[in-house]
Amino acid sequence: MRRVFPILTFLLLSTLFSQAQSPRTNPGEEADRIARIYPNPATSYITFDLQGNYKKGLTVQIYNGVLGKKMYETQNIPERFTLNLTDYTRGIYIYHLVDATGKIIESGKFQVSR
Numbered sequence: 001m002r003r004v005f006p007i008l009t010f011l012l013l014s015t016l017f018s019q020a021q022s023p024r025t026n027p028g029e030e031a032d033r034i035a036r037i038y039p040n041p042a043t044s045y046i047t048f049d050l051q052g053n054y055k056k057g058l059t060v061q062i063y064n065g066v067l068g069k070k071m072y073e074t075q076n077i078p079e080r081f082t083l084n085l086t087d088y089t090r091g092i093y094i095y096h097l098v099d100a101t102g103k104i105i106e107s108g109k110f111q112v113s114r
Contacts (some may be wrong), residue, residue: 014069026064033051033106034051034054034097034106035048035049035050036048036049036050037049040110041112042111042112043085043112043114044085045083045085046110047080048078048081049079050080051058052077054079055099057075057076057099057100058076058097058098058099058105059073059077059097059099060072060073060074060081060095060096060097060098061096061098063093063095063096064091064093064094065093065094071088085107085112091101091112092110092111094108094109095107095110
């Protein structure tokens with residue numbers, strides 16, 4: 001019994017940890033995403049390719065993933081938009097696509113590696 005408890009605890013914790021690391025998407029949600037970003041991880045630029053359900057008048061906001069500081073914002077982005085990353089340090093960044101009413105319609109993250 002003394003050997004079983006640590007083994008079960010390890011299995012439970014490893015299961016919980018692996019679920020915490022997996023993306024929180026529902027089946028079919030990946031197909032519903034508006035933005036496809038590449039390359040990820042990026043070094044000098046990142047491209048936002050807005051997919052079929054693209055709406056005009058969207059705003060993109062980029063935040064530093066650690067500090068939460070807004071790094072960039074632009075309105076009325078085109079269907080394909082490339083962002084120069086020369087002023088960005090190595091790390092994780094969060095993007096929000098915001099519609100004309102101010103509602104965040106999609107969020108995601110990308111990595112800058114140098």
